Amino acid sequence: MANSYKLAIPSDRAERLQYIRRMFPQAVGSFLGDAWCGGRHEALRRLNTIDIEAYGRNHSFLNGSVTKLSPYLRHGCLTLKEVSDNVRYRFGAQAEKFVEELAWRDYWRRVWYELGNGIFSDIEDPKVALGDKLLPDFIRQGITGLPCMDGFIRDLTLEGYVHNHARKWFAAYLVHWLKVDWREAADWFENHLLDGDKGSNHLSWQWVASLNSSKPYYFNKDSLARHTGEKYCTNCKVNCPFDASHEALNEKLFADTVPAKAKVHRVAMPEKTPISAHQAVAIFVHDEMLSPAHPLLRRPMPKIFVIDDFLHGKWPLKRLQFLADCLNELQDVEIWIGDTRAILKERGVGQIVTQDTPNKQVKALLEPFNPIYQPEIKFTEAEISEQRLKRFTRYWDKVSVELFGDSVSS
Template sequence: MSPAPLTRADALAAWHSFLPHVVEYAARRNHVVEGHPNVSRLSAALRYRLISEDEVITETLAAHPFSKVEKWLQEVCWRRYWKGWLEMRPDVWTSWRRRVSELRRTLPPDILRKAEAVAAGQSGVACMDAFAHELIDTGYLHNHARMWWASFWIHAEKLPWELGADFFFRHLLDADPASNTLSWRWVAGLQTPGKTYLVRLSNLEKYASAISLKASAGSNRIADGAVTPHPQKEWADTTRGALPHYESAYSPISERYGIWLHPDDLLPEVSPLAKLMPKAVAAFSNQSVYQNHYHLSDHRIKSLRKVLADGVTRAAVHYSCSSEMIESANTALSLGDWAQRHQLEEVVAMAPTVGPVHDLLPQLRQHLNSLGIQLTLIRRESGTQAFALAKAGFFPFWEKMSRQLRTAADAQTQFFFS
């Protein structure tokens, strides 16, 4: 299996070789085969925005008629939908993180041991164990395998969804606060109340036959009808709030500003920040938070460093200014030091979405304020427009989103490339 692209150059190459095949995507995407040739493997690159959904959508519509690629576009837009949904219900993220630490402290030791064994690929159900090993070894699982495995964890092993989602979050190279948390909630039956996703052996035999036949031990535990819903309690406040407001254009308050790059958006050169002339650019990597707070796998930490380094390198070329990746145990303090070192009066960044970077903002803003430095956050117009549609379920979202995409395709404009 070729590794998931983790630089912009590799992401563009992978995307351009997949682009001619997006017309076959709808028919092939659900089949889980070795090497994953039926899917794009672009998720980590899209998640860190080494390549943007705008680029993928625009180039898809330039190359193919909408009717032939609707399923592909729909999947690409699921990420935006989940992000928009979470932006308006941030407590779902906060409460998940809180529950993960509570459960680790309070669950009986035998349940914690069982959770560790299932996550280590020792459940005794060979095909599920193969998926756990694949995730640990490669940092990737096919979407269908993610659904089966999450369902197995929740409804067959009767383990709390929060800890399963945490296992994914620690290992997936594309780990995305919105897609991961909300997909797990969907499998658990919390996202669409009353609807759970139940794993069935016949479904694996149909879509992953080579894998499930190779690994049949214990498969009676997932025989059709054997897995029944295991209800999960709702802990989060899912009341919809307002979408946070961000400007989509930036006017510096003085010449002394710098750009902060972070893992939610590593594409400043194709963004409203593209034409700026910053004094400096920096990204921050925080090993102690990765390890001690989020317990990320080594593979995941390396991939985070790699995408940050790629962003910093491209920024150096694009802006012709100092562009560095700073290893730090306290991002707020280090960002303040960096801004002072370059005598910045303002730091500008693409607005992070709900998740770890967003969680840093209050401390960061307070620290920069105390130094007399302003923090300004900007969001692409296309993101704001798409997020605003994620008020309820995916299908009303898609109805409106697809209408906009069709109009853009008909007009052959670069409407979504803002």
């Protein structure tokens, strides 16, 4: 275990953020600061201050009352069910629009369970021709010359959070205007997000690209200007590539192009390692179950979390700091940096128990330790057939009835 260390995360927050910066000198990007603090405590505060009426009215606007709960849901500080139960209890039918947005996360997660690493490749044939360009440097550097897109890139790389509508515009710009390979763009985008989640991210990029929907997603200047309150357009002097009607853009972006066949993408997996001869059983805490209220964390067994290059090597500094905030709230969890398998072996672990995950990279890493996977807490009890899983509308037709009864608005 030459390169493995046990971390002693400081409980004082300012100390903690500095400590993580020192421990991960190679981590890129900005400092997390006070705008975001990881952990269940902060997640509950955000949940309790939701303005559900305003959310229903303005969540698709850039300055709308969105909750910014996604990094907390992604890391398991709160479960989708906790959030859904809470808002339905407090606000009844008024919570419907918000719960429908939560349901998107459950929906993508189910598709991820179903397809595994298939989500990294085209799920269906594209409905329009897609490009295969590499991600240009002017995107990585945020110097497209378009104030809106440069603003979204700043949100992404400095804050690690981008509004949902801006994510869609940005993805459409890359995939349909610049003809960048969606898979390369999706990987880069996810790495910068505090809520970076392979299911929600890669499947949303596929949705924009028309790989799990019947048509491509694109937008025009009028729509962007309206939903951003003209924030970027007022002083914009560039020749706007989005300034046209939907019909004209459709003609420009997709005419004379023949859709290609679906593309398959290989995903890195860990090397095979022989089964361990050790016998001790431990709880393996992975990065989707970081809540002190998690049932597995209450068990009287050794609990181990590893910051492993294979899983977290590309995480920017602010995300590692967010992670440290979350880990700081967990009692009795050993926190290591290094190679998961080497650490588990050294600790004499022969078997691990953990929460189930659709992440096949985590599963492949744990495979030598005879893992027992405890099911995740379900967002919905509704049985979802493979057919319903093909499109969100079919899934929501069923789930909305279970959550809100027959009177739900369509």
